[in-house]
Amino acid sequence: MDEQRYRELIHKRDTSGLTAREADELGKMLAERDGRPYSGASGRDHPEAQTEEPYSEAEVKELKQHPDVREAPEESEQAS
Numbered sequence: 001m002d003e004q005r006y007r008e009l010i011h012k013r014d015t016s017g018l019t020a021r022e023a024d025e026l027g028k029m030l031a032e033r034d035g036r037p038y039s040g041a042s043g044r045d046h047p048e049a050q051t052e053e054p055y056s057e058a059e060v061k062e063l064k065q066h067p068d069v070r071e072a073p074e075e076s077e078q079a080s
Helices: 003-014 020-034 056-062 071-077
Strands: none
Touching: 003 020
């Protein structure tokens, strides 16, 4: 890894910001340094494009019965 280039990119990231190409370059350097594979942001879905299914009524009931879950104040007032 080019240590000088790495320092330049870190400095630019912390000051004026990086271009997409520079961010990709820095990501590869960080992954290489940590011994991890690098895929880049372009290979992933945008967070807003990811959809999660809402909990079913049965799942909500099961979650509420968990010992670490407390009722929200507005729920306990409605029950009274």
